[in-house]
Amino acid sequence: MGSHRARWIGITVLVVAAGLIAVLASRPSASVASVQSPLVGHPAPAITGTTFAGSDVSVPTAPGHFVVLNFFASWCVPCQQEGPSLVAFQFEHQQAGDASMISVVFGDTLSAARSYQTTLGVNWPTLTDAQGKLALAYGVSDRPTTFVIAPDGRVAAYIVGAVTAKDLDRVIAAAKATHA
Amino acid sequence: MSAPTRRYRFPLWIILGVVLVAALVIGSGALNTTPVTPAQRAVAIETGIKCPSCEDLSVANSSAQTAVFVRNSVRQLIGEGKSDQQIQAYLVSRYGSAIVLVPPASGWSLLVWVLPLGGGAAAVIILAVVLVRKRRTATEDPVDAAREEASLDAGASPDQLDARRQFLEQSLADAFAEHRAGDLSDRDFQALRRRDTARLAALDLRMVEDSDVAVLVGASETADPEVEVRAAAGSTEPALAAPGTATPVPGARRSRRQRFLITGAIASFGAALVLVVALFAASRLPGQTPTGNPNLSQQAQIQQSLAQAATLENQGQSGEAAQLYQKVLTQDPQNEVATAQLGWLEYNTGVQGKSASLIADARAKLDQAIQLNPTDYAARLYLGTVILDQDNNAAAAVAQYQAFLADNPPAALLQQAATILRQAYTQAGTPVPAAVPAA
Numbered sequence: 001m002g003s004h005r006a007r008w009i010g011i012t013v014l015v016v017a018a019g020l021i022a023v024l025a026s027r028p029s030a031s032v033a034s035v036q037s038p039l040v041g042h043p044a045p046a047i048t049g050t051t052f053a054g055s056d057v058s059v060p061t062a063p064g065h066f067v068v069l070n071f072f073a074s075w076c077v078p079c080q081q082e083g084p085s086l087v088a089f090q091f092e093h094q095q096a097g098d099a100s101m102i103s104v105v106f107g108d109t110l111s112a113a114r115s116y117q118t119t120l121g122v123n124w125p126t127l128t129d130a131q132g133k134l135a136l137a138y139g140v141s142d143r144p145t146t147f148v149i150a151p152d153g154r155v156a157a158y159i160v161g162a163v164t165a166k167d168l169d170r171v172i173a174a175a176k177a178t179h180a
Numbered sequence: 181m182s183a184p185t186r187r188y189r190f191p192l193w194i195i196l197g198v199v200l201v202a203a204l205v206i207g208s209g210a211l212n213t214t215p216v217t218p219a220q221r222a223v224a225i226e227t228g229i230k231c232p233s234c235e236d237l238s239v240a241n242s243s244a245q246t247a248v249f250v251r252n253s254v255r256q257l258i259g260e261g262k263s264d265q266q267i268q269a270y271l272v273s274r275y276g277s278a279i280v281l282v283p284p285a286s287g288w289s290l291l292v293w294v295l296p297l298g299g300g301a302a303a304v305i306i307l308a309v310v311l312v313r314k315r316r317t318a319t320e321d322p323v324d325a326a327r328e329e330a331s332l333d334a335g336a337s338p339d340q341l342d343a344r345r346q347f348l349e350q351s352l353a354d355a356f357a358e359h360r361a362g363d364l365s366d367r368d369f370q371a372l373r374r375r376d377t378a379r380l381a382a383l384d385l386r387m388v389e390d391s392d393v394a395v396l397v398g399a400s401e402t403a404d405p406e407v408e409v410r411a412a413a414g415s416t417e418p419a420l421a422a423p424g425t426a427t428p429v430p431g432a433r434r435s436r437r438q439r440f441l442i443t444g445a446i447a448s449f450g451a452a453l454v455l456v457v458a459l460f461a462a463s464r465l466p467g468q469t470p471t472g473n474p475n476l477s478q479q480a481q482i483q484q485s486l487a488q489a490a491t492l493e494n495q496g497q498s499g500e501a502a503q504l505y506q507k508v509l510t511q512d513p514q515n516e517v518a519t520a521q522l523g524w525l526e527y528n529t530g531v532q533g534k535s536a537s538l539i540a541d542a543r544a545k546l547d548q549a550i551q552l553n554p555t556d557y558a559a560r561l562y563l564g565t566v567i568l569d570q571d572n573n574a575a576a577a578v579a580q581y582q583a584f585l586a587d588n589p590p591a592a593l594l595q596q597a598a599t600i601l602r603q604a605y606t607q608a609g610t611p612v613p614a615a616v617p618a619a
Contacts, residue, residue, distance in 0.1 A: 141232030
């Protein structure tokens with residue numbers, strides 16, 4: 001009688017433990033979760049704001065070309081690492097007219113961000129986003145964070161961490177192939 | 181004198197349960213009919229939303245910039261008349277379901293809710309079953325009563341045994357009297373009579389053993405102690421067994437198992453209770469309880485932010501530290517500590533990124549920090565180092581370092597700076613002060 005009860009208790013404990021392990025094992029790992037975004041595949045939130053110079057910028061709902069939206073800070077080392085590559089990307093695609101860059105200041109003083117971009121040679125619009133509305137609309141939690149928006153206005157990719165021009169080209173090529 | 185188990189008493193655990201449930205209901209604010217203000221709603225929502233850039237912190241408890249953004253958004257959406265569910269759905273649509281601290285009661289997450297509550301309910305049921313069985317056994321089974329008596333009497337002196345016997349006899353007499361007076365039901369009276377008679381029999385057996393008077397009855401010829409105890413329990417006259425029969429082992433084993441089950445059940449119930457209390461406590465609104473997040477003064481918040489930033493800086497999280505220093509400067513633009521530390525972080529970033537503009541900006545901040553407080557030793561140390569590195573001007577650096585040393589810096593900082601100080605003094609051809617420790 002006693003051994004039967006012990007056996008059932010043991011079996012119950014094992015079943016519960018196995019269930020917990022299954023739940024934990026089926027969850028995406030932290031690194032994967034950090035690059036998931038509910039926005040991918042959905043219409044991109046409106047991109048509107050003010051630049052350093054005080055001029056207003058508003059990207060159409062369907063821009064007709066790829067838009068690379070990059071959230072950065074001047075003091076962030078990965079942002080500094082990707083900076084020259086973004087400049088190269090903009091230079092190449094400006095000629096082709098198939099993609100454009102927009103930067104958004106995220107967690108930085110405007111003076112430091114502006115100085116940094118001037119040094120880098122940035123010639124695309126940078127939105128100040130003082131109230132953090134764009135960061136919130138895009139669910140940005142870290143920097144650098146980059147979104148690639150397809151010509152039809154849908155979010156094609158969400159990348160956390162430093163990107164290269166090659167990464168962006170790959171994402172754009174994949175998006176083109178998907179929509180072809 | 182009457183036995184304490186005889187009078188009917190309202191079960192204590194029911195009273196405790198009622199008190200507990202009442203306390204939880206009152207504490208949860210479910211009975212609070214005061215209208216919830218928008219600010220209270222905002223805090224309640226923010227408590228359940230994770231700070232996007234933090235580990236395990238709600239936006240209500242975080243000073244990170246992303247948390248500030250979310251807080252502003254929540255208050256704006258409340259102002260627009262959005263419901264709590266709509267606000268949460270909006271944030272989930274931006275950051276994903278991980279933004280919600282409280283797991284949803286659906287899918288796999290349902291297990292998080294069901295397991296502890298199910299475990300708690302199972303524990304209560306097990307506890308109830310064990311207690312009922314134990315009570316029934318204790319009051320109705322004379323065999324177990326005799327066993328229990330045998331274990332109680334183990335090691336007792338003759339005087340103690342005698343006192344125990346008097347107590348049991350008095351108990352029996354009381355039971356008769358109460359039954360006669362109608363205070364005790366027939367069923368309870370029979371149970372008590374059987375129990376106490378069995379106990380008396382076991383006690384008499386023990387007393388006879390102790391007085392070395394061995395009286396054998398027919399049934400005691402068997403070596404089975406179970407039979408001996410049954411013989412004693414079945415008669416109002418003490419039935420005596422052979423000397424040397426031990427306390428029955430099966431009863432002791434069952435008692436241990438019961439104790440194990442009761443302990444496990446209580447532990448499980450306690451864990452479930454803690455979860456329930458924590459759940460209710462987490463959803464409490466400000467103003468409904470004196471406990472919770474204290475409303476810090478602005479100065480206290482600044483001090484807290486500076487301490488957090490220093491910790492982050494020491495951990496190598498320069499970005500987060502810089503954000504906190506910036507936050508302090510938005511609250512207090514004249515704060516020399518934040519100005520100096522931000523300048524130093526900016527300088528290091530500028531050096532790493534080879535950004536002349538950042539280095540210039542950092543230097544301006546350090547100058548500003550010294551203007552704000554000429555005795556700020558950290559700003560002096562940082563500016564001296566910038567001058568030494570960027571201008572290669574050891575004499576000017578030493579001037580800053582002398583001011584640094586004059587401001588009585590902490591020993592730990594002095595030790596960290598020893599190498600650069602010695603280098604500057606040597607380059608300038610000035611004797612190294614005795615206050616500078618060996619590198």
